[in-house]
Amino acid sequence: MRTSLRWRLFSLLAMSVLLAWIATAFFTYLDTRREISTMLDERLMHTAERILQQLEADDTDHHPAGPLSDYTHTALQVWRNGTLLMQSSTAPTVPLGTQQAGLQNMLLQGVHYRTYSLWDAREQLNVRVAERYDLRDELAESVARHLLHPLYFAVPGLGVLIWLAVSAGLTPLSRFANEVKQRQPDKLDPLDLSDTPREVLPLQNALNSLFKRLQDSLEYERRFTADAAHELRTPLAAIKTQAQVACAATDAEQRQQALGKVILGADRAAHLIDQLLVLAQLDPEHCLIGPQQVQLATLVRDSIAQHAPAAIRKAVDLGFTAEDDGLIHGDSTLLAILVRNLIDNAIRYTPGNGQVDIQLQRHNNRVVLQIADSGPGIAAADLERITSRFYRVLGSGEDGSGLGLSIVQRIAKLHDAQLTFANSTSATGLVVRVSFTAATPALPE
Amino acid sequence: MKILLVEDDQLLGDGIATGLTQAGLTVDWVLDGQQADTALLANSYDAVVLDLGLPKLSGMDVLKRARAQGKDLPVLILTAYSAVENRVAGLDAGADDYLTKPFDLTELQARLRALLRRSKGYADAVIRQGEISLDPASHTVTLAGQPVDVSAREFTILHSLLLNAGRVMSRAQLEEQLYGWGDEIESNTIEVFIHHLRRKLDPQLILTVRGVGYMIEKTTP
Numbered sequence: 001m002r003t004s005l006r007w008r009l010f011s012l013l014a015m016s017v018l019l020a021w022i023a024t025a026f027f028t029y030l031d032t033r034r035e036i037s038t039m040l041d042e043r044l045m046h047t048a049e050r051i052l053q054q055l056e057a058d059d060t061d062h063h064p065a066g067p068l069s070d071y072t073h074t075a076l077q078v079w080r081n082g083t084l085l086m087q088s089s090t091a092p093t094v095p096l097g098t099q100q101a102g103l104q105n106m107l108l109q110g111v112h113y114r115t116y117s118l119w120d121a122r123e124q125l126n127v128r129v130a131e132r133y134d135l136r137d138e139l140a141e142s143v144a145r146h147l148l149h150p151l152y153f154a155v156p157g158l159g160v161l162i163w164l165a166v167s168a169g170l171t172p173l174s175r176f177a178n179e180v181k182q183r184q185p186d187k188l189d190p191l192d193l194s195d196t197p198r199e200v201l202p203l204q205n206a207l208n209s210l211f212k213r214l215q216d217s218l219e220y221e222r223r224f225t226a227d228a229a230h231e232l233r234t235p236l237a238a239i240k241t242q243a244q245v246a247c248a249a250t251d252a253e254q255r256q257q258a259l260g261k262v263i264l265g266a267d268r269a270a271h272l273i274d275q276l277l278v279l280a281q282l283d284p285e286h287c288l289i290g291p292q293q294v295q296l297a298t299l300v301r302d303s304i305a306q307h308a309p310a311a312i313r314k315a316v317d318l319g320f321t322a323e324d325d326g327l328i329h330g331d332s333t334l335l336a337i338l339v340r341n342l343i344d345n346a347i348r349y350t351p352g353n354g355q356v357d358i359q360l361q362r363h364n365n366r367v368v369l370q371i372a373d374s375g376p377g378i379a380a381a382d383l384e385r386i387t388s389r390f391y392r393v394l395g396s397g398e399d400g401s402g403l404g405l406s407i408v409q410r411i412a413k414l415h416d417a418q419l420t421f422a423n424s425t426s427a428t429g430l431v432v433r434v435s436f437t438a439a440t441p442a443l444p445e
Numbered sequence: 446m447k448i449l450l451v452e453d454d455q456l457l458g459d460g461i462a463t464g465l466t467q468a469g470l471t472v473d474w475v476l477d478g479q480q481a482d483t484a485l486l487a488n489s490y491d492a493v494v495l496d497l498g499l500p501k502l503s504g505m506d507v508l509k510r511a512r513a514q515g516k517d518l519p520v521l522i523l524t525a526y527s528a529v530e531n532r533v534a535g536l537d538a539g540a541d542d543y544l545t546k547p548f549d550l551t552e553l554q555a556r557l558r559a560l561l562r563r564s565k566g567y568a569d570a571v572i573r574q575g576e577i578s579l580d581p582a583s584h585t586v587t588l589a590g591q592p593v594d595v596s597a598r599e600f601t602i603l604h605s606l607l608l609n610a611g612r613v614m615s616r617a618q619l620e621e622q623l624y625g626w627g628d629e630i631e632s633n634t635i636e637v638f639i640h641h642l643r644r645k646l647d648p649q650l651i652l653t654v655r656g657v658g659y660m661i662e663k664t665t666p
Contacts (some may be wrong), residue, residue, distance in 0.1 A: 007550045233525040234454050237547035241460030244550035248467045258463065 004020065005173070014159055021151060029144035036140050040131065041103055041114070047074055048118040048129045056123060066374075075113070075134065079126040096128040105133070135387050180207065187196045188215040228276050231402070235272060239265035275403040278337060282410040293439050294335055296326030296367060297360050303339045304358065311347050319357045324362035326369070327439040330415045338411040341404040341433055342371045349375035349430070367438045372431045377423040386421055408434075446561055446604065447622050449490040450474040451481040451507065452523070453499050457546075459527075461494065461553070468554040469584055469597055469604075472627050478502025485511050489621065492519045492560055494553070497526070497535065505538055512539035519560035523548070531623030546665060558582060563596050565608040572607045575664055578647055579607055598623055602638050613654045635659075 055078065075091035076085055079099065092108050097115040104115045112133035119126050172195045179193060190208040239262055246258035304320055311318040328335075346356045354374040361368045378386055386405055412419040418435040448470050452458035455476075462472045473488065475481050478499040485493070485507070493511070497504035508520055522540045524531055542556050545663050558581045562570065572579045576589045584600060586593045597605065601623050605622050606614060616635050639651055639659060652660050 230525045233546040234457060237523075238454060238457035238460055239552050240547045241464055245460050245463045245467065247463070248550075250467075254463070258460070261456055261459060268456070329619060 001318065006166055009169070010163055013162045013166065015160060017162070019085055021155075025144065025148050025151070028147050029140065032143045032147070033136070033140040036136055036143070040136055040139075041116070043119075044074070044103070044114065044116045044129050044131060047076075048116050048127045049077065051078070052118055052120055052125060052127045055125060055127070063197055073131065075130040075132075077128045079128065080124050085125075085211050091130070101127045106130070154321045171400070173200060176200055176204070186218075188212075188218070215241045224280065230274060231276075233271065235269035239269065252430050272403070275407060277317070279403055279407050279410065282334075282407065282414065288331055288334075288414050291329040291331060294328055294330050294332045296328055296335065296339075296369060296436070297322045297324070299332065299339050300326075300343075300358060300360060300369070303343050304330050306340070307343050307347055310344075311356070314347065314350070316347055316350050318343075318358075319356070320358045320360075322360040324360055324367060326360045326362075326436075327365045328415070328436040329368050329439050330436070334411045334414065338408050338434070341408050342369075342434075345404050346373040346375070346430075346432075349373060351375065354429075361386070362438065363435075365438050365441065367436045368399065369434045369436070370431060371433075372424060372429055374424075374427060374429040377428050377430050378421065380423070383423075446491045446558065446601065447471045447473070447489075447625075449481065449484055449488070449493045450477075451478070451493065451499060451504065453477055454495045454496070460550070464550040465494075465554065465557070466625075468557075469581075470554075470557065470624055471601070471602055473625050475635075476500070478504065478507045482510060483508045485516060486514075489618075490518055492521065492557055492565070493541070494557070495520055495522050497522055497524045497531075505535070506537075508538050508540060509521045517564075519564045521556060521560060523551070555582065561608070567608070572604070574607055574610060574661060575647075575650075577607075577650065579604060588646055595642070595645060596638075599638050599642055599645075602635070603642055603646075606659060610661045613658045613660045615658040618658070 009145040039352045073090070074088070075096060076086075076088040076168075077091050077096045078086050079095075082099075084095070092111070092113075094108050096108070096113070097104050097106055097117050099117060099119060101117050101119045104117070106113045106115050108130075113127060113130040114133055114136070117126065142408045168193040172193075176191075176193060176196055179191060188211040190211060191204050193204070196204050242261040242265060246255045246262065249255035249258060300320060304318060308318065343356070343426065346358075350356055356374070357372045359368075359372075360372045361370065398415070409419055412434055416435060417437075418433075420433045420435075422431050422433075423429070424431050446469075448465055448506075450458060450461055450465065450472050452461060452474065453476050458476065462474045465472045465541055469509075471624065473484060473490070475484050479501045481495070481499070482502060483495075484490075495504045495508060499507070506524060508522070511518075511520070520539065521540045521542045522535045523544055523546060524535065525546045527545045532545075535543050541560055544553055544556065558570070562581070570580065570582060572581070577586065579586050579600075581604060584597075586595050586600065586603065587622070601622055602619055605619060619635050620630055643651055650661060652662065654660060
C-alpha cells in the first residue's frame with residue numbers, strides 16, 4: 001500500500017493536536033477537582049463553624065435537631081462528651097469520624113465521605129460535618145465535561161482546517177509533479193521551478209541530472225542513426241550501380257565482373273552493419289557487466305592466427321612478442337573485438353612487404369598492448385579525429401567501415417584503459433598503445 | 446562526350462565509370478578532390494559527376510574553385526545527405542543537378558544527357574541536322590527516317606560534331622572524346638571513323654578543314 005504524504009501529515013498533525021487537547025483537558029480536570037475540593041472543604045468548615053455558633057447562641061438543650069434540618073447535602077452530627085446530641089436526616093447511623101478536629105476522608109457504610117470535625121472546648125461540643133465524596137467527583141466531572149464541550153465541534157472543524165492546510169502546504173509538490181507529468185518524452189531541458197521547496201530540491205536535481213543523461217543518450221542515438229543511415233547509402237549505391245551495370249552489360253565478362261562487385265559490395269555493407277551493431281551495444285551509458293580475468297596474450301595470439309592469411313597475402317610481416325601474460329580484468333568478447341580491430345587496421349594500412357609489430361609489456365601495475373605498423377602514419381592534425389565515427393584515412397584506398405577505432409576507443413573506455421595514438425618516432429607508421437590496469441600486483445623490482 | 450567522375454568509393458566509382466561508358470560516354474575517374482582540381486585544370490570535360498564527401502578537398506570546394514576559375518561546364522553532384530539544405534547548398538555553390546545515393550544508374554545517365562544537351566544549347570533530346578537525327582538516349586542514328594547502324598565510337602564522334610555544329614573540332618578534341626585515361630590511342634582512327642560516317646550517312650555531311658579538323662555545318666531548321 002502506497003503511503004500518502006497528505007494522509008500522513010494530516011493524521012500526524014490531527015493526532016498531535018488531539019493529544020495536546022486531551023492532555024490539556026485532563027490537567028484542567030485535575031486542577032478543577034483540586035479547586036473544587038478546596039472550595040468545598042472551605043464550605044464544609046464554614047458550615048461546621050456556623051452550626052457551632054448557632055448552637056452556642058441558642059439554648060442547646062431545647063433544639064434537638066432544629067438547625068440541622070436545613071442541610072440536605074451535608075450530613076451533620078453534634079456530639080457532647082462522646083454522646084450524639086443530634087444529627088441531620090442525611091447523616092449515616094454511625095459516627096461521622098472522630099472528635100479529633102480537622103478534615104478527613106472516611107469510608108462509612110460503604111460510602112466515601114469527606115468529614116470535618118470541630119471541637120469547642122468551652123461548651124464541650126463537637127460538631128462533625130460530612131459530604132459524600134462522589135458529589136465532588138460529579139461536580140468535577142461536570143465542570144470538565146463543560147470544558148470538553150467545545151472539543152466536539154472544534155475537532156471536526158480543526159480536522160477540516162488541518163486537511164486544507166496540509167493540502168496548501170503540499171501545493172508546490174503537486175505543481176512539481178504536474179510539471180514532470182506533463183513533460184513530453186523529448187522535452188528534457190532541466191526543471192527549474194522557482195517555488196520548488198528546499199526539501200524537494202534534491203529530487204529536482206536528481207531528475208535534472210537524469211534528464212541530462214537521457215538527453216545525451218538520445219542525442220547520441222539520433223546522431224548514430226543519422227550517421228549510420230548516411231554511411232550505408234554509399235555501399236548501397238555501389239551495389240545498385242554495379243547491379244545495373246551487370247544488367248546493361250553486353251558481354252559476359254563485364255557482367256561477371258560487375259556481379260562479382262555486387263557481392264563484394266554486399267559483403268562490405270554487411271561488415272559495416274556488423275561494426276555498427278557492435279558500436280550500438282557499446283553505448284556510452286553502458287557499463288561492464290561482471291568483468292572476469294582475461295589473458296590478453298592468448299587473445300592476441302588467437303587474433304593473430306585469424307589475421308595471418310591476410311598478412312601473408314599482403315606480404316606483411318606480422319610479429320608478436322609477449323613479455324607478460326597480460327592478465328587483466330575485463331570482458332573477453334569485447335577485448336577480442338578491440339584486439340581484432342587494431343590488428344585488422346594495422347594490416348589494412350600497412351603497404352605490401354611492410355611490418356606489423358605487436359608487443360605485450362608490463363610496466364609496474366600496467367599491462368600495455370602496443371601495435372606498431374609501417375604504414376603511412378596519421379597526419380598530426382588528424383590524430384585527434386582518428387577515433388571519431390566514420391573517420392577514414394583519406395586516400396588510403398581502403399574500404400573499412402570507419403568505425404573500427406571508435407569501437408576500440410569505446411571498449412578501452414569501458415575497461416578504464418588508456419588509448420593513445422602516435423606516429424612512430426624511429427620509422428614511418430602508427431603506434432597504438434592500450435594501457436590496462438593489471439589484474440595481478442606489480443612484481444617487486 | 447567526356448565526363449570527369451570524382452568518387453572516392455572504389456566500388457561505386459567503378460560502377461559509375463562502367464555504367465557511363467556503357468551509355469557511350471568517355472569517363473575519367475579520380476578518387477579525391479585534389480586530383481579532381483588538377484584534372485579540371487588540365488583537361489576539358491563536357492560534364493562532371495562529383496561526390497561531395499571527398500578526401501583532401503571536399504566536393505563543395507572543388508565545385509567552388511572550378512566556378513571561380515570561370516569553368517561553366519555542367520556539374521552533377523552525388524550526395525549521401527538527402528536533407529534539403531545539403532542539396533540547396535550544392536546547387537547554390539554552382540551545381541546544375543544532384544542525385545541522392547543510392548541512385549538509379551539509368552537516371553544518372555539520363556540526367557547527364559539532359560545536362561549535356563542544355564549546355565550545348567539544345568532543348569530537344571533528339572539532335573536533328575538535315576535528314577539526320579541522333580538520339581543520345583537510345584543511341585540511335587537515323588537518315589531520312591531509316592535507322593543507320595553506327596559503332597559506339599562513330600556515334601560519339603557524330604554526337605560531338607552535331608552538338609558543336611558550325612564549329613571546327615580538332616582531331617585532338619575528338620580523340621579526347623573517345624579516350625579516357627589509360628586508353629591506348631590508335632593513330633588515324635579519327636580519319637577512319639569520319640570515313641565510315643561519310644559512307645554510312647552522307648559524303649557531304651562532314652567537312653574537312655585542312656590542318657584544323659572537322660565540322661558539320663549548322664543548318665537553320
